[in-house]
Amino acid sequence: MSMKPRTRVLLANVGLDGHQMGALAVARGLRDAGFEVIYLGLNQMPRDVVAAAAQEEVDIIGISSMCGIHLEALSEIVALLKKRDMQNIKLIAGGIIPGEDVPALKQAGVAEVFRPGTPIKDIVASLKEH
Amino acid sequence: MADTPQDKRGKEHTTSSGIPLNAVYTPEDLKDGDCLKKLGNPGEFPYTRGVYPEMYRKFPWAIRQTMGYGSGEATAQRGKDLLETGGQIGYGGDQVNSIVFDGPTCWGYDSDSPRAAYQVGKVGLPIDHYEDFLPLLEGYPLDKGFTNLVIFNPSVPLMAMYIAAAKKLGYSVSSLRGSGNNDYFRTHICLRVRLLKLTGQLRLCMDLLDYGIKNMPNWSSIGVSGFSYQPSGMNAWQSMAMALASGFAYIEAAADRGIPVNDVARQITFFIGCGVDFLEGIAKFRAARRLWATTLRDRFGVTDNKGLQFRIYGYTLTTDYTAQQPLVNIIRGTIQGMACVLGGVQALNISPYDEALGIPTTEAQTMSIRAQQVIAEETSIPKVVDPFGGSYLIEYLTDEMESRMNGFMDEIKQLGDGDSFLKGLHTGMESRYFDELIERMNWDRQQKIDNGEKTVVGLNKYASGDEVAPRAFKVPAELSMAKIEELKKYKQQRDKQKVEQAINKLRKVAESDENVMPAAIEAAESGVTLEEMHRVFQEVYGAFE
Numbered sequence: 001m002s003m004k005p006r007t008r009v010l011l012a013n014v015g016l017d018g019h020q021m022g023a024l025a026v027a028r029g030l031r032d033a034g035f036e037v038i039y040l041g042l043n044q045m046p047r048d049v050v051a052a053a054a055q056e057e058v059d060i061i062g063i064s065s066m067c068g069i070h071l072e073a074l075s076e077i078v079a080l081l082k083k084r085d086m087q088n089i090k091l092i093a094g095g096i097i098p099g100e101d102v103p104a105l106k107q108a109g110v111a112e113v114f115r116p117g118t119p120i121k122d123i124v125a126s127l128k129e130h
Numbered sequence: 131m132a133d134t135p136q137d138k139r140g141k142e143h144t145t146s147s148g149i150p151l152n153a154v155y156t157p158e159d160l161k162d163g164d165c166l167k168k169l170g171n172p173g174e175f176p177y178t179r180g181v182y183p184e185m186y187r188k189f190p191w192a193i194r195q196t197m198g199y200g201s202g203e204a205t206a207q208r209g210k211d212l213l214e215t216g217g218q219i220g221y222g223g224d225q226v227n228s229i230v231f232d233g234p235t236c237w238g239y240d241s242d243s244p245r246a247a248y249q250v251g252k253v254g255l256p257i258d259h260y261e262d263f264l265p266l267l268e269g270y271p272l273d274k275g276f277t278n279l280v281i282f283n284p285s286v287p288l289m290a291m292y293i294a295a296a297k298k299l300g301y302s303v304s305s306l307r308g309s310g311n312n313d314y315f316r317t318h319i320c321l322r323v324r325l326l327k328l329t330g331q332l333r334l335c336m337d338l339l340d341y342g343i344k345n346m347p348n349w350s351s352i353g354v355s356g357f358s359y360q361p362s363g364m365n366a367w368q369s370m371a372m373a374l375a376s377g378f379a380y381i382e383a384a385a386d387r388g389i390p391v392n393d394v395a396r397q398i399t400f401f402i403g404c405g406v407d408f409l410e411g412i413a414k415f416r417a418a419r420r421l422w423a424t425t426l427r428d429r430f431g432v433t434d435n436k437g438l439q440f441r442i443y444g445y446t447l448t449t450d451y452t453a454q455q456p457l458v459n460i461i462r463g464t465i466q467g468m469a470c471v472l473g474g475v476q477a478l479n480i481s482p483y484d485e486a487l488g489i490p491t492t493e494a495q496t497m498s499i500r501a502q503q504v505i506a507e508e509t510s511i512p513k514v515v516d517p518f519g520g521s522y523l524i525e526y527l528t529d530e531m532e533s534r535m536n537g538f539m540d541e542i543k544q545l546g547d548g549d550s551f552l553k554g555l556h557t558g559m560e561s562r563y564f565d566e567l568i569e570r571m572n573w574d575r576q577q578k579i580d581n582g583e584k585t586v587v588g589l590n591k592y593a594s595g596d597e598v599a600p601r602a603f604k605v606p607a608e609l610s611m612a613k614i615e616e617l618k619k620y621k622q623q624r625d626k627q628k629v630e631q632a633i634n635k636l637r638k639v640a641e642s643d644e645n646v647m648p649a650a651i652e653a654a655e656s657g658v659t660l661e662e663m664h665r666v667f668q669e670v671y672g673a674f675e
Binding site: 015016017018020021024025028042043045067068069072073096098099100101115116117119120121 | 233234236237239244245249252320321322323362363453486487488489576579586589590599601602604605
């Protein structure tokens with residue numbers, strides 16, 4: 001049995017939008033793979049996500065954006081993490097994100113972007129490397 | 131007939147929703163010898179073969195693509211662009227539309243709310259007050275054609291604003307033609323917009339229905355959305371069973387209020403999805419028409435023909451689509467659309483191919499319209515009513531669909547007292563039964579795709595590194611900023627005393643047994659905002675927990 005503490009992941013959906021099936025599937029896949037997952041739920045604002053991440057002392061924040069606000073919401077989260085000296089936390093994103101936006105997201109500070117269709121096992125594998 | 135049901139991997143052949151498929155079907159597979167009696171003729175009870183006798187021979191289905199973004203002007207311009215492609219045309223050749231609203235509007239927030247940040251106009255039309263409707267509606271003949279409003283519950287505020295805008299443009303309320311969803315079961319279960327306790331949702335839904343019956347004969351006050359259950363994770367017959375159960379539940383609720391069932395049934399229309407599993411899609415529509423008519427007549431005593439007709443706005447299933455090789459979605463959409471037409475829908479939206487990238491570009495919408503035009507004008511499909519009727523397979527699948535839908539509806543009723551659809555649905559919502567079912571089914575589906583058991587072309591098979599990437603549509607930031615600015619000015623300039631009076635009146639009516647619609651329309655006309663109206667209902671009826 002591993003003596004390493006389990007990696008803690010905070011997942012959240014940003015924006016007023018009810019499409020959470022992707023986030024729920026990722027949450028389950030990560031839990032099955034041994035991660036400690038806190039799913040904040042729908043309609044989270046960036047500042048609430050960062051506050052929860054601080055409180056829960058997570059290693060990874062995963063944002064699901066299903067309503068087209070990925071660039072703005074993730075930039076705001078990066079800025080808040082910087083402000084609160086929480087840059088050690090890895091930031092990942094998924095949802096309805098066109099390929100053309102991925103470079104800008106990575107430049108803004110998002111470590112990985114998982115576009116629609118990414119197998120859950122690939123997300124798990126990618127986060128296990130962390 | 132003996133055959134080998136196992137494929138190479140030793141698995142049974144089934145449809146996507148698990149209905150077994152033999153190698154071939156013959157007359158022996160039809161359970162009833164008297165096939166025609168059970169089917170009926172098109173346009174006659176129980177409408178299995180179609181709600182009208184001539185269907186598309188008389189008028190094609192309405193090509194009605196859903197749209198909306200940014201502002202009334204932007205949405206109106208998109209509507210004009212689509213009209214120029216020959217789309218957005220309904221029965222009699224009049225313009226039709228289907229309008230979606232942005233996140234804040236759907237969730238009851240004004241554009242200046244902190245919760246609306248970044249989202250104003252991004253995925254639909256932003257409406258803060260009734261005048262926001264005017265630039266969109268000015269160009270359209272609201273008393274001709276058909277206007278569908280994709281409204282989440284509670285629908286009263288937005289519907290009141292639509293009516294107020296129409297009145298301002300000189301229309302009588304009774305002349306308005308169209309539909310608004312006002313389906314709080316799907317709003318709650320699939321869209322997860324859970325703003326009010328269910329008693330409050332029901333009250334407001336029924337007020338809108340009652341108002342519609344008395345004042346809006348050309349409007350469908352409840353557009354039940356069976357569509358949303360499928361992208362959530364339910365299969366074809368579960369989704370349709372939810373739609374049917376919802377319709378029956380609304381009739382039960384209306385009857386409890388003393389509203390005659392014949393008045394109610396004709397006000398209900400359906401918004402139904404269709405997946406790329408072509409064969410079961412066609413069967414699903416046929417089974418639904420028969421189940422609706424039969425149950426309405428035998429259980430609820432409906433005799434009005436219009437009410438017995440299960441009228442459908444077909445909407446192709448977006449979760450069959452991929453972000454990878456998105457042009458392949460054109461093919462999926464066409465197959466889904468054909469299944470809808472062969473299934474006898476009254477209006478059709480073929481989801482645009484860029485669905486997984488964002489809201490649609492004009493090019494993608496045009497392609498969906500072209501697909502419908504090819505089906506309508508280059509094939510023989512519209513020249514025959516129910517072309518697949520009498521096919522041994524399709525009649526087998528129709529019967530299977532009907533039996534499975536009935537089975538699922540029994541499960542729904544069992545959640546409550548075993549007899550009431552309304553109680554079953556309410557219990558399912560409060561106990562999170564449907565949430566858990568959806569989560570499980572969605573996970574299973576995801577697993578099957580991830581392990582290759584379910585093939586998705588371009589995603590887990592035939593994937594290619596190089597792909598044509600169509601541009602994703604982006605709503606210009608100026609439109610969001612303009613709407614927020616406009617709202618600030620509007621709040622400064624409106625008659626604050628009048629607003630306060632209207633809000634107080636609305637609250638008083640909401641607390642009483644009186645129908646809220648007149649007060650809601652008056653509030654809209656007084657300049658009360660969407661969020662202000664929602665607040666009243668949340669205060670009076672309480673939030674869902």
